[in-house]
């Protein structure tokens with residue numbers, strides 16, 4: 001793309017935004033400070049590197065059979081580096097426990113230690129990516145329908161042990177990177193058909209969490225993620241929204257809001273201000289549910305725009321963390337990372353560009369037509385010129401230029417797998 005053209009368009013955009021009170025240079029700095037946590041699992045359809053790996057279970061599914069998925073740790077690392085080279089800014093990497101560097105050894109989930117993540121810690125440092133982490137209770141012979149809420153003590157203690165070990169790993173990551181590692185707990189626990197033991201399972205889950213969180217750490221932060229339902233677990237989900245929202249509020253834990261985990265007409269954006277009055281921080285899993293929690297690639301769609309606007313309007317930029325969570329196996333996986341990441345950035349950019357002072361003045365003065373009109377006009381202001389400048393400044397392809405780069409990587413690397 002022509003640098004002169006991008007600069008000219010940016011200068012015009014700057015003037016247009018200045019007229020409504022938005023300082024575009026300041027917004028560019030804020031966007032530089034917006035870090036996504038790239039989910040490692042888009043590269044390989046949530047397979048991971050366990051020697052004993054079986055089928056993907058836990059009510060989630062990666063559909064599609066696009067060639068070229070990462071088959072081992074080296075390929076996955078190579079893919080992440082490629083994706084990251086096409087996304088402006090600096091970002092984090094979100095690992096699941098099953099992505100440890102197991103070196104061909106069978107390591108069961110209740111045996112995992114920080115040693116298996118040492119090479120990731122080093123890789124993160126070398127590649128300027130801070131790490132986040134997730135315990136993994138799915139895709140295991142002991143997963144069943146219930147893990148941390150299982151009435152079988154053997155099963156429940158196994159997963160308590162696993163999750164405690166994961167927190168210790170996250171602590172090591174956080175210490176090594178000098179910045180807290182955020183560890184997410186999502187479990188699939190539920191029931192396909194009607195259960196008459198909802199209270200019992202939730203009581204067990206609560207007890208498991210109390211045990212897991214008994215150790216205090218300084219370099220990691222816990223977050224807990226609710227869900228509406230999983231495939232094959234449609235009638236009951238132990239970790240529902242009310243369950244985890246209450247737990248997080250009572251225990252001052254971070255709450256994870258996955259945009260695919262609510263009723264289709266429910267607004268996740270509306271939860272931001274409601275929850276931030278009660279929980280210290282939020283983690284987001286930005287996804288795109290199509291009819292259900294389908295984990296399609298994030299786009300610059302209305303729900304995501306609304307969500308990010310609500311964060312900016314709540315003055316909560318320093319209390320929210322941004323993970324991506326989708327796994328589309330039907331298209332080029334690197335393209336999926338880049339498209340979704342850039343879409344999330346565009347949503348945040350548009351939220352930051354909003355003429356909030358002027359909108360709030362209108363609202364305070366009861367000038368509601370003016371408020372509505374300005375909100376509508378703001379949609380058509382040249383935010384894209386600002387995003388182009390952001391890409392240019394960060395030395396990544398501008399506009400559609402990344403498409404060719406993804407195709408080149410496919411030709412040279414992924415198509416040969």
Ligand code: RNT
Nearest residue numbers: 041060134186227258325
């Ligand atoms: C599943 C949850 C969970 C997973 C990842 C792989 O519905 O969204 O966050 O997608 O842990």
Ligand code: ZN
Nearest residue numbers: 225258285325
């Ligand atoms: Zn999620």
